[in-house]
Amino acid sequence: MTTDPLRLVVFDCDGTLVDSQHAIAHCMDHAFAQHGLDCPGLENTRTIIGLSLPEAITKLAAPNRIDNALIEAVTAAYKTAFFTLRQTPDFYEPLFPGVRELLAELDRRQWLSGVATGKARRGLDAVLARNELEGRFVTLQTCDNHPSKPNPAMLMAALDETGVDAPNAVIVGDTSYDIEMGRAAGMIAIGVDWGYHDVETLHASGAHAVISHFDDLPDILDKIWEDDRDAA
Template sequence: MTRPTSARPLAVFDIDGTLVDSRASIHQAATEAARALGLPDPHYDRVRQIVGLSLPHALAVLEPGLTPPELDRFTAEFRASFGRMYDAGHEEPLYPGTMETLRRLHRDGWRLALATGQNRRGVARNLAREGWADLFISSHCAEDGPGKPDPAMLHAAMTACGADPATTTMIGDTAHDIGMALAAGAHPLGVAWGFHTPEEQFAAGAHHVAIDFPDLEAALARFASDRLAA
């Protein structure tokens, strides 16, 4: 028997560090942008902390001493670096198990959406991946309004998918994702393979941090079972 749409849980996924392994490309773009402004190469540990925030905000956190015109140039150079990568044919790989998990969730009646710090162009690039456009009901990014950890994107996803906080879980790899979930009243789930450590995510309030996709699927199954029993 098919569950009514209103009873189906909603899983909202982050992209970078959760579904897509963009660690090397984001660090490369930050490094090339810093060099263009004559700044020291940023250490990866500093770069990983800002991933998930909207780009201008993230880069202002990375280099807080920049003037507004310098920040504008830093942002433009970061985007230009990614443009060069894509022009050269680069595509960030999916984490192993990503598509299998997404397809199983979709098959099992989950509603799926995206909430990311990427811009709309980046979202479109990812939705052009084979099979993605058929999986996700809606996508939301920092260009649509306030970025993470503000709950605006998650509220928009719930509205678009006809869900409410009690039936919604946010899956991400950073404290920013966890903070957004908590601010929206949704269930916060982390993953251990992205930018922030499990310890950082638990400190932000994650209910669980999955060590791999089977562990994530088990956590989602528990969430769905608990919601149906409520």
């Protein structure tokens, strides 16, 4: 008698679980302006969401060729701005549709779930608390202890923590950084089309599939894993 292997579904946060683009762009513009740099604006900021803050700021400020000290200062200003914004009564960072229903379905299937995000742990904890999702994920990986995406370190740590083999794990994300990270970790990489990188970019980065709603995810994973089993 054989038993199904342990499965793990790891989610990106910004652009996948929550729509945080406007808050991130607002705080990035504030931090850049505070240090006399041209504000990147929403469209440019969308391209770097998912990276750790220092790398994101470096990419956005590349024409200005800022040094490490200024990168650290802008990073600190961004963190302060986001902390302040988060305390305002009208702060808005909604879950995308279908998150809660999908997590319930993963529980029903006894698949584990986790998060791998470029956010700091404090920011991730705030997102989970605001949306009453504390305790819903068995592994939480953030930029505090790992290099920025697309380095696979966060996913390798998630695999180590859960004891799941890479072929039985998936990363679900909205950016090429998520897809490249998943591929580098030997995991299945699924893109979502409601986030901050377009579908063509996700496919070009190596996504096994791109979904339009969380309802689609379980069936797609079932097919991928069934095909892998048949090919073995």
